[in-house]
Amino acid sequence: MTSRTILLLLVIVALLASASPALAQGPEALPAIDPKYDPEADVIYPGGARWLYLGSLLVEASAWSTGVNGALGFDLFDRRGTAVQLLVTPASFFGFLWTTRHRQITLGMVSTSWNGTWHGYGTGFVVGDMLFDWGQGIRDFNPRLGTAVAGSVAGHIIGLRHGERERLNYGNAEMLSQAGLWAGLYSSYLMALPLPWGNASFREDGAPWRRKLVEAAGLAGWYAGLRMWDSLAPRDYTTGDAISTWNSNIMSALTAYAVGSLLPQECWDNEWSAKGASLLPALVNAGGFVYGYRFHRQRDVTFTQSLLVTMGTVLGASSIGTAVAILATPEGEGVDTRLTLATVAAGGWLGFHLTHMLLDTDKPAMQGADAHDGPVRVTLMPGNALGVLLAAKTHTECRVPLLYAEF
Numbered sequence: 176m177t178s179r180t181i182l183l184l185l186v187i188v189a190l191l192a193s194a195s196p197a198l199a200q201g202p203e204a205l206p207a208i209d210p211k212y213d214p215e216a217d218v219i220y221p222g223g224a225r226w227l228y229l230g231s232l233l234v235e236a237s238a239w240s241t242g243v244n245g246a247l248g249f250d251l252f253d254r255r256g257t258a259v260q261l262l263v264t265p266a267s268f269f270g271f272l273w274t275t276r277h278r279q280i281t282l283g284m285v286s287t288s289w290n291g292t293w294h295g296y297g298t299g300f301v302v303g304d305m306l307f308d309w310g311q312g313i314r315d316f317n318p319r320l321g322t323a324v325a326g327s328v329a330g331h332i333i334g335l336r337h338g339e340r341e342r343l344n345y346g347n348a349e350m351l352s353q354a355g356l357w358a359g360l361y362s363s364y365l366m367a368l369p370l371p372w373g374n375a376s377f378r379e380d381g382a383p384w385r386r387k388l389v390e391a392a393g394l395a396g397w398y399a400g401l402r403m404w405d406s407l408a409p410r411d412y413t414t415g416d417a418i419s420t421w422n423s424n425i426m427s428a429l430t431a432y433a434v435g436s437l438l439p440q441e442c443w444d445n446e447w448s449a450k451g452a453s454l455l456p457a458l459v460n461a462g463g464f465v466y467g468y469r470f471h472r473q474r475d476v477t478f479t480q481s482l483l484v485t486m487g488t489v490l491g492a493s494s495i496g497t498a499v500a501i502l503a504t505p506e507g508e509g510v511d512t513r514l515t516l517a518t519v520a521a522g523g524w525l526g527f528h529l530t531h532m533l534l535d536t537d538k539p540a541m542q543g544a545d546a547h548d549g550p551v552r553v554t555l556m557p558g559n560a561l562g563v564l565l566a567a568k569t570h571t572e573c574r575v576p577l578l579y580a581e582f
Contacts, residue, residue: 240260243320245320291332359393
């Protein structure tokens with residue numbers, strides 16, 4: 176136990192130490208970029224983006240400390256587990272504050288580092304599960320969680336560096352993340368279809384080769400999706416494009432679930448019929464993803480427009496869709512769940528397309544004034560909060576802005 180603990184800690188420390196010099200390097204001279212996709216002119220300026228970045232570290236550090244405790248077999252609420260939690264958070268905060276002190280943090284870098292953290296956590300866990308079969312109990316030394324933490328830290332660093340090097344704004348960064356996520360999920364799904372699943376629990380004894388084949392396919396698909404999007408996809412997505420695309424992706428998943436609910440219950444009674452039945456909703460979801468990509472080409476949705484699209488999609492799904500389901504149900508009968516899912520999905524798509532049509536997002540020359548005034552820019556000033564708190568303690572008056580929004 177002691178030797179394994181020391182080995183795991185040395186791996187994590189070596190990873191952090193090797194990454195620090197890379198993050199501490201100065202930025203390179205870069206060519207000009209279209210102002211619509213310039214990460215420095217994103218909806219949140221670099222000054223506010225740095226606060227978001229450091230704030231996101233507090234959330235990520237919580238996941239890292241939980242992973243370290245699980246890897247070492249420590250209880251989260253005993254003396255050692257609490258000590259790990261208390262030490263990992265300041266170590267993460269001050270470590271990345273030091274390594275990025277000479278760097279300009281953009282909103283795109285916040286996105287790539289955040290997504291890299293969680294993508295890395297998942298891939299690190301999968302790699303650990305493929306390599307190790309020991310440490311199955313919750314109080315045992317579990318290397319899968321150790322590799323998850325190492326992968327998460329590595330993903331955070333790689334994402335931060337990639338976002339800076341490639342000058343990704345929030346829109347392009349989010350589209351890259353989506354490509355890797357969906358490619359990994361569908362690769363795992365396709366590998367799982369022909370394999371008899373059986374007991375796929377993470378507590379399974381021996382070598383669960385079926386699960387590991389699925390995990391290997393997911394890793395390969397995830398990496399291929401990221402690489403192909405990064406090298407082949409255009410980088411002309413705005414922050415608004417990414418937000419609007421998330422709406423279409425969520426509606427695609429909801430539509431796929433609604434389609435699956437319409438299939439006879441007998442289709443889901445055994446493993447092989449369920450796998451066959453899952454093909455239809457999987458194709459619907461994939462079609463929705465491709466449609467969303469094509470729909471947002473050359474639209475350059477602004478941030479304010481994307482918020483209106485989100486409002487329209489939510490209103491269409493929650494209000495119009497639910498109202499149709501209620502009106503279509505005979506008096507005195509309960510609303511059918513499958514009918515509700517179908518009408519909510521249809522209402523969501525209606526609200527999504529209706530909002531885009533009313534905003535003329537497909538005709539940039541005919542868009543409203545907000546499409547030409549540039550994005551909304553928000554400056555966060557949390558440092559002024561100290562003055563407000565001090566004034567409250569001393570019973571004096573202090574009027575300073577905490578947030579500045581430019582429209």
